[in-house]
Amino acid sequence: MAKSTVIDYVRAIYAEDYQTAYALLSAESKRRHSEEAFAREAKAAFVLYDLEEARAESRGEDAAEVVMALQQEEEPGAKAFSVVKEDGEWKIVYYEGKPLFPYGE
Numbered sequence: 001m002a003k004s005t006v007i008d009y010v011r012a013i014y015a016e017d018y019q020t021a022y023a024l025l026s027a028e029s030k031r032r033h034s035e036e037a038f039a040r041e042a043k044a045a046f047v048l049y050d051l052e053e054a055r056a057e058s059r060g061e062d063a064a065e066v067v068m069a070l071q072q073e074e075e076p077g078a079k080a081f082s083v084v085k086e087d088g089e090w091k092i093v094y095y096e097g098k099p100l101f102p103y104g105e
Helices: 002-014 018-023 027-032 035-044
Strands: 049-058 063-070 078-086 089-092 096-098 101-103
Touching: 002 018, 002 049, 002 063, 002 078, 002 089, 018 035, 027 089, 035 096, 078 101
Parallel strands: none
Antiparallel strands: 049 063, 063 078, 078 089, 096 101
């Protein structure tokens, strides 16, 4: 499921398991970011998500968005992670931004 892929990705970064998180990126995302650069960026930024509040929104058979609620007191917010299906598995789209706040184009 797209939702579980995003949750696994975020948990891996929280656990500083950057190799596992990197493996969950789409092929195009990996072409844009080396594993070393990804790990360096992931260490430098931190966003706290409410993993229990994640919800998936389909964008077709091979694309979806998973919306993650931000855990913050001042202003509630959310971040939509784009995911694509590659070889039957959901993968995170990370072209711009930071590993915990990725953007596709």
